[in-house]
Amino acid sequence: MLQSLRIRNLALLEEVSLDFEAGFTAVTGETGAGKSILLGALSLLAGERADKSVIRQGAPSCEVEAALYFEDPTQIAGVLGALELPPCEDGLLILKRSLAREKAPKITINGSLATLSALQRLGEHWVDFHGPSEPRRLLKESCQLDLLDLFGRCGATLASYQGKYRTWRESVNEHERIAHETRLSPEQIDFLRNQLARIAALELTDEAIEALERDFQRMSRAQELIELSSALAAGLTGEDGVQSRVGALLREARQLELIDTASKPLADRLSSAAVELNDLGAEFSALSQQLQFDPEQAEQLTSRMNTWQELKRKHGGEVSAVMAARDELERRLEVQGDIEGTLARLEKEIAATERAAKQEAQALRTAREKAAKELSKVAAKGIAQLGFKKADFSVRVVSLAEMGPTGDCGCEFLFSPNVGEAPLPLNRVASSGELARVMLALKTVLADLDGVPLLVFDEVDANVGGEIGRVVGEKMAAIAQSHQVLCVTHLPQVAAQATCHLVVTKDQSKDRAVVTIEPIQASRKARVSELARMLGDSKAKSALAHAEELLSKI
Numbered sequence: 153m154l155q156s157l158r159i160r161n162l163a164l165l166e167e168v169s170l171d172f173e174a175g176f177t178a179v180t181g182e183t184g185a186g187k188s189i190l191l192g193a194l195s196l197l198a199g200e201r202a203d204k205s206v207i208r209q210g211a212p213s214c215e216v217e218a219a220l221y222f223e224d225p226t227q228i229a230g231v232l233g234a235l236e237l238p239p240c241e242d243g244l245l246i247l248k249r250s251l252a253r254e255k256a257p258k259i260t261i262n263g264s265l266a267t268l269s270a271l272q273r274l275g276e277h278w279v280d281f282h283g284p285s286e287p288r289r290l291l292k293e294s295c296q297l298d299l300l301d302l303f304g305r306c307g308a309t310l311a312s313y314q315g316k317y318r319t320w321r322e323s324v325n326e327h328e329r330i331a332h333e334t335r336l337s338p339e340q341i342d343f344l345r346n347q348l349a350r351i352a353a354l355e356l357t358d359e360a361i362e363a364l365e366r367d368f369q370r371m372s373r374a375q376e377l378i379e380l381s382s383a384l385a386a387g388l389t390g391e392d393g394v395q396s397r398v399g400a401l402l403r404e405a406r407q408l409e410l411i412d413t414a415s416k417p418l419a420d421r422l423s424s425a426a427v428e429l430n431d432l433g434a435e436f437s438a439l440s441q442q443l444q445f446d447p448e449q450a451e452q453l454t455s456r457m458n459t460w461q462e463l464k465r466k467h468g469g470e471v472s473a474v475m476a477a478r479d480e481l482e483r484r485l486e487v488q489g490d491i492e493g494t495l496a497r498l499e500k501e502i503a504a505t506e507r508a509a510k511q512e513a514q515a516l517r518t519a520r521e522k523a524a525k526e527l528s529k530v531a532a533k534g535i536a537q538l539g540f541k542k543a544d545f546s547v548r549v550v551s552l553a554e555m556g557p558t559g560d561c562g563c564e565f566l567f568s569p570n571v572g573e574a575p576l577p578l579n580r581v582a583s584s585g586e587l588a589r590v591m592l593a594l595k596t597v598l599a600d601l602d603g604v605p606l607l608v609f610d611e612v613d614a615n616v617g618g619e620i621g622r623v624v625g626e627k628m629a630a631i632a633q634s635h636q637v638l639c640v641t642h643l644p645q646v647a648a649q650a651t652c653h654l655v656v657t658k659d660q661s662k663d664r665a666v667v668t669i670e671p672i673q674a675s676r677k678a679r680v681s682e683l684a685r686m687l688g689d690s691k692a693k694s695a696l697a698h699a700e701e702l703l704s705k706i
Contacts, residue, residue, distance in 0.1 A: 153172070153174050153220065153221055153605055153606065153636040154172045154194075154218060154219075154220055154278075154279075154606050154636060154638075155171065155172060155218075155219045155220060155221045155244075156169065156170065156171050156172065156218065156219045157169075157170045157172065157190075157193060157194075157216075157217070157218045158170075158215075158216070158217045158218075159189070159190075159193045159214075159215075159216050160214060160215045160216075161207060161208035161211035161213065161214040161215065162189055162192065162193055162196075162206060162207075162208065162214045162215075162216060163186065163189045163192065163206055163208060163667070164186055164189065164208065164658065164665050164666065164667040165186065165189050165208070165666075165667040165668070165669070166208065166666060168668065168669050170654070170669065170671065171671075172636070172638075172652065173651065173652050174632075174636055175632045175636065175637070175650075175651040175652065176628050176629050176631075176632035176637045176639070176649065176650045176651050176652070177636075177637065177638045177639070177650055177651070177652040177653070177654060178639055178641055178646065178647040178649075178650035178652070178653050178654070179638065179639065179640045179641070179654045179655075179656060180640075180641060180642070180647050180653070180654070180655055180656070180682060180686060181655055181656030181657060181658075182657070182658070183642075184658065185656045185657055185658045185667065186656050186658050186667035187640045187656045188610075188640075189656070189667060189669075190640075190654070190656065190669060191281070191608060191610055191640065192206065193216045194218075194279060194281075194608060194638075195281070196216050196249050197216055197218050197247045197249060197271065197275070197279075198271065198272070198274075198275030198278075198279050198281075199268055199269070199270075199271035199272030199273075199274075199275045201268070202251060204251055204252075204253055206251065207251055207252075207253060209664070212252060212253055212254065213250055213251060213252035213253065213255070214250065214251050215248070215249070215250040215251075216248070216249050216250075217246070217247065217248040217249075218246075218247050218248075219244055219245070219246055220244070220245040220246075220247070220278055220605075220606075221243050221244055221245075222240060222243045222244075222245065222605070223243060224243075225239075225240045225243045225245075227277060227603070228240060228245060228274070228277055228278070231273060231274055231277055232245075232261070232262070232274075235261075235266070235270045235273060235274075237261050237262060237264050237266060237270065238261075238262040238263060238264050239262070240262065241262075245261075245262065245274070245278070246260075246261070246262050246263065247260075247261055247271065247274070248260045248261075249271065259271055261274065276604075277603075277604065278604065278605060278606055279604065279605075279606045279607075279608060280602070280604040280606070280607050280608065281608045281610070282591040282592070282595070282607065282608065282609050282610070282612065291578060291579040293562060293563070293564065293579075294558075296547075296563055296564070296565050296578070297558060297562055297563050299594075299598055299601065299602070300520060300523055300524060300527060300547060300563050301520070301523075302598065302601040302602075303523050303526070303527050303597070303598060303601060304519050304520060304522065304523025304524075304526075304527075305523075306516060306519045306520060306523065309512070309515055309516045309519050310516060310558070310559070312512050312515075313509065313512035313513055313515070313516050313559055314557060314558075316505065316508045316509040316512050317509045317512075317513075317555060317556075317557065319505045319508075319509075320502065320505035320506050320508070320509045320555075323498055323501040323502045323505050324502055326498055327495060327498040327499065327502060330491065330494055330495060330498070331495060344481055344484060344485055345485065347481055348478065348481045348482065348485070350459055350462075350463070351463060351474060351477070351478045351481070352478075353456070353459060354456065354459060354460060354463070356471055356474060356475050356478070357471065358471055361460065361471055364453075364456060364457060364460060365457070365460075367453055368453055368454070368457040371453055371454075381436045381437075381439045382436075382437070384432075384433075384436040385433050385434075385436035385437035388429055388430075388432055388433030388436065389429070389430060389433030389434065389437070390433075393433065394429055395426065395429050395430055395433060398422070398425065398426045398429060399426065401422065402419070402422050402423055402426055405418065405419035405422050405423075406419055463477075509555060510555070510560070513555055513559050513560040513561075514560075516559045516560075516561075517549065517559065517560065517561045520549050520559075520561060520563065521549050523547075524546075524547040524548065524549050524563060525547075527547050527597065528545065528546040528547045530597050531545055531547075531593055531594055531597050532544075532545040532546070534593035534594075534596050534597060534627070535567075535589070535590055535593040537593075537623050537627075538589045538592065538593055538620060538623060538624060538627070539589070539620040539623075540569055540586075540589070542570060542571035543567065543568060543569050543570070544566075544567070544568040544571075544573075544575050545565075545566070545567050545568075545575070545590070545593075546566050546575060547563055547564070547565055547566070548563060548564045548566055549561050549562075549563050550562050550563060550564055564577050564578075565577065565578040565594075566578070567586075567590055569586045578590065589612060589624070591609075591612070592609065592612050592624065592627055592628075592631075593627070595607060595627075595631055596627045596630055596631055599630070599631045599633075599634050599635060602635070604635075605635060605636055606635070606636045606637075606638065607631060607635050607636070607637050607638070608638045608639075609628070609637070609638070609639040609640070609641075610639075610640045611640060611641075611642075612624060612628075612639060612641070618645075621643040621644075621645035621646055622645040624643065624645070624646050625643070625645050625646035625647075625648065625649035625650075626649065628646060628649065628650070629649045629650075632651070642686065643686070644683040644686040644687050644698075644699065644702055645702065647682070647683060647686065648679075648683055648699075648702035648703050648705075650673075651673065652671065652673050653671065653672050653673045653679055653682070654669055654670065654671055654672075655669070655670055655671075655672050655678075655682055656668070656669050657670075676703070679699075679703060680696060680699045680700055680703065681696075681699075683698075683699035683702055683703070684696045684698070684699040687699060
């Protein structure tokens, strides 16, 4: 849910910080007061493109920041992980976006710099706009199909189909690839076998290659290394080495110990140093012996290193790349051994997997057709309650030309607001007000299935009033049981049913217009006054009494 929102220098609004609660929040105000500023701020955080004209006149920049809380952040964490952005701490997602006149725009997500596309990806998971300007998700046929599958509980059937569809497509792709491969001559096959043998001669593990490169480096500079290690051994334990001088010093230390026993620990330490120096000398001497490669060993090491260098140049510098090349060579040789037999085997696989996929596609279609009938009934009932007494709404399952990732059928939401008119796809409905109410009816039906936590409705009550306005408010309140709802409304019947109430006002008494946004739900008097204003006169006794009555019914 949206926890808080801070807006600074956006359009006519100087600065405001708002705290939000779960449930239904109504946003009201005079026409032209600036209610769209609030929606504009949310749109900016959802990734909508904007230019510098939205910056308040005279201000160098504008800024919008929001804190969103997710009780279960698993899904949003997956999106953040895919975008390589910091995870939510304690379920909080912090979004911040600023636009400046003289500087580049800046976006941060959980404190990390991000892109506009990242905001857009996240926006799909936390906010859904509905209204004349942004009908968004429900107008997409892919989203309609998703919602139909959710309504019909088709998830398991869809997953089963998709598994069989993928198996079928893999067989088809493999058949096409092999069918188009060139038949190789015996000489070409011998060449591939030789290449494979060269790779097989090497032990292809990171550890083995690392040891090969280390041993080759040592052999290449063996003489230099032998001279250095021998010099160190001689310097430590040779005739004139450090060991001989330390031995003389140790004898003197033991004489000192006989005179003064307190010096014994010092003599012991010198004795330990002498032992350590002797060990070091022996190890450097042994190292010089190990570095002496015999000619046969040197030749084998050089040959293996040359092979590895050649394979790196040809297939890539990583062990994994050479292993992938080896696997491809093995596959090509295997295919060349019996191309016709391989193709015949794949054709049988294709036929079997296609039959299995078609059976699952038919089961999915049957489930969708059943769900479409039920959704048509319940959605049509909800739409009728919103004033469309003669409207026609239905969900139609449509066949696709061929099987795809979502089956062999899709769906369309069809709507006709007037009797005698043929229903059209939802995205071709002309009236924004009608479209908004259809959205509301569908949202009521699908509220428990739609995972987007914040729903924003703008002018959903356009061209309605009276009893229909009350029903709109009831549906908003019903959706708010499982979602956070923010609704810009002109109807007091709707606003009265909200648990939170924001009032937008515009002050033009001074040199420039200033917009303010204030929460009034804590003051019953303020809410009554605002509802009375919406009824026609904030000072009229009849309007005030009606406003009191509207609040009392909630």
